[in-house]
Amino acid sequence: MTASRTADLERLTLGFIPLLDAALPIIAREGGFFAAEGLDVALSRENAWSTLRDKLAAGLLDGAHMLAPLPLAMSLGISGAACETLAPLVLGRNGxxxxxxxxxxxxxxxxxxxxxxxxxxxxxxxxxxxxxxxxxxxxxxxxxxxxxxxxxxxxxxxxxxxxxxxxxxxxxxxxxxxxxxxxxxxxxxxxxxxxxxxxxxxxxxxxxxxxxxxxxxxxWPDHPEKVLGVTATWAERHPETLAALLRALAGAADWLAASPEHARQARDWLALPPYLDRAVSHLETLAPGTEPIRQRLDGDLRPSAEAMAPMANHIDQALRAQGGRLAPERLSACYSPVHFDATTHQDRA
Structure with a gap:
């Protein structure tokens, strides 16, 4: 694939934890989808979610494969120092x-x-x-x-x-x-x-x-499990790069869904030492939708506050126990589909 668009930030680093739902960033890198958007992306394997969270907040990562509740917890300041964080794309459901x-x-x-x-x-x-x-x-x-x-x-x-x-x-x-x-x-x-x-x-x-x-x-059937996480400041500074990221990840998802051969190729990429290595040696292929886990690594990547309701209820309960509450507008801002929808519209133009 050759670069087709220009981003305002061409070199960036995305963090990930070694899990199957890190598949889309790995596919986007190994399959050339990032390069097709003019992006030179390094993937940084992190050992723990707290380390990944802190690196994103400190600006050591441009974005990250994240637990779905973590951007909200970061924005609220209940997981590390307060840092407004957005989840503009769903990387995986179930799993x-x-x-x-x-x-x-x-x-x-x-x-x-x-x-x-x-x-x-x-x-x-x-x-x-x-x-x-x-x-x-x-x-x-x-x-x-x-x-x-x-x-x-x-x-x-x-x-x-x-x-x-x-x-x-x-x-x-x-x-x-x-x-x-x-x-x-x-x-x-x-x-x-x-x-x-x-x-x-x-x-x-x-x-x-x-x-x-x-x-x-x-x-929680079909719940968002992992998301792309970026800080609100980074998204504001680099809108073209964010759009390119979303296009590349959506392209990777479409490619993965296209054929069983692609699912086997994706498994081989995940088995490379920088990613999951021998942890996937027992898997013949990435098999989205297999019972009873029903992991989905493609399909609906659009974020929404409504889809986050199960985990939002838990966070709200924790806040109420401390005398606070989860404001609906904070939830909506964190999981807004505005960037995803704008990118989708660009692709249709």
Whole structure:
């Protein structure tokens, strides 16, 4: 591909965490979609969401593959120093797995058959089974990991526990771990389960360290899981670059959806050492939509405040506990589709 447009900032760095839903930036780089927009993009692999957040806020990254709730948490100043942050594009929907160790999941019904659309029947069965085991066994509370306090994984883990009548603040121990450390920590017995994005849940199951007992897609069907995050200041300074980024990522999504061969090629790119390396060796291809995880890496990339309602409710509850509230206008500003719509209009012109 050859460059077709000119951006106001040609060289930039995007941060990512090694997860399958970092696919679109990786495809855009390896497949030439960034180059076609006149962009020279370096992808910086980060070890933890807090590190990625701080680098974006400090201007060390131009943009990032981000947890969907994190731009709002940054804008509100409840995750690090206050920094108005925007989410102009959805990078992936669904994709989270809830995994329990062999000790806790042995004999537990697995979510092989999908629950009806919008139903939490399958997660409720495993949650209630987990609650029975927890109260029967006694001893220290099981330790469950999630990736960041302001993440869909955290909120979905809490909602799954609530389906079993489990008090997440008193009956279990919740800890934060970076996604790449989950499977190893489970195998070593340092945690009893986790909620994480792919491929780490399926990897833990493939290696025999645990079993998938529920998915985020069953709890929140088609929820935005990861977004492109940029600071509002950066977006204001570099509107043409932002538009070029959105065009390149949308082009990567269209390419991925075009054929099974493209999904296999994308898997090979993700398997390169700078990206996910051996963490995807158990996958033959990127297979969007596979049950029960139903991860979507293409399709509807348009952000909206309405789609963020499940995670916004959790943030609002936390703010109200401190005497505040989540203003609807703040949510709308953070997940506004204005940049996406303007870029789409440019493409149609």
């Amino acid at each position: 989270n797995t809830l995994v329990l160790s062999k000790r806790w999941s042995e004999g537990m019904p697995l979510p092989d058959a999908p629950a009806p659309e919008g139903s939490a029947t399958a997660p409720a069965v495993s949650a209630r089974d987990f609650a029975r085991r927890l109260r029967h066994r006694g001893g220290p509370p099981p330790c469950l990991a999630m990736v960041h306090p302001f993440s869909c994984q955290h909120y979905q883990l809490r909602e799954w526990l609530a389906l079993g009548g489990i008090d997440a603040d008193h009956e279990v121990k919740l800890v934060v771990l970076p996604p790449p450390r989950m499977a190893e920590a489970l195998e070593e017995g340092r945690i009893d389960g986790f909620c994480v994005g792919e491929p780490w849940g399926s990897l833990a199951q493939h290696r025999g360290g645990g079993r998938i007992v529920a998915s985020g897609a069953q709890l």
